[in-house]
Amino acid sequence: MRDRDYLISRVTLPGPAPFRGRPETEPSHPSSRADLVIRDGIVENIQPPGSARAEGLIELDGDGLVALPTFAEPHVHLDKAMTAGIVAARGGDLASAVAAWVAARPSMTTRDITHRALETAYRYLAHGTRAIRTHTDTGPGIGTRASPFGRPRPRAPGQPAP
Numbered sequence: 001m002r003d004r005d006y007l008i009s010r011v012t013l014p015g016p017a018p019f020r021g022r023p024e025t026e027p028s029h030p031s032s033r034a035d036l037v038i039r040d041g042i043v044e045n046i047q048p049p050g051s052a053r054a055e056g057l058i059e060l061d062g063d064g065l066v067a068l069p070t071f072a073e074p075h076v077h078l079d080k081a082m083t084a085g086i087v088a089a090r091g092g093d094l095a096s097a098v099a100a101w102v103a104a105r106p107s108m109t110t111r112d113i114t115h116r117a118l119e120t121a122y123r124y125l126a127h128g129t130r131a132i133r134t135h136t137d138t139g140p141g142i143g144t145r146a147s148p149f150g151r152p153r154p155r156a157p158g159q160p161a162p
């Protein structure tokens with residue numbers, strides 16, 4: 001038994017369960033119950049509830065809870081995370097928010113930006129997000145201080161600008 005091999009029984013899946021070798025009998029059903037076999041962090045098999053064998057697996061009762069894949073955040077600005085209380089945007093629109101941010105940029109330090117970005121990333125992780133794509137400002141007043149590790153990461157050839 002490895003510490004990452006599990007049988008999680010009686011979970012609820014959104015939509016019909018894709019049981020291996022069995023046609024979907026109710027494709028319009030909004031959810032279904034199943035047993036999940038997970039090895040080394042990967043779902044290896046989805047079986048009808050009560051049919052999976054726990055041999056060599058850590059057994060957990062899903063108790064009907066919904067099983068979902070991890071989340072991914074495709075677009076966030078971690079350099080601006082948690083700045084609502086320190087950047088005074090007054091217009092209530094995007095243009096005034098951008099102007100307020102640009103005015104506040106000179107006061108931002110790499111340490112402050114990194115602390116807020118990591119705190120936010122940990123919050124994402126705590127809520128099931130395992131991948132984050134972030135953008136950061138560069139330019140007058142901030143240089144490259146907001147970029148991860150203090151410098152912009154090179155783009156791959158042909159990779160579009162964010």
Ligand SMILES: [Zn+2]
Pocket residue numbers: 075076077135
């Ligand atoms: Zn954006």
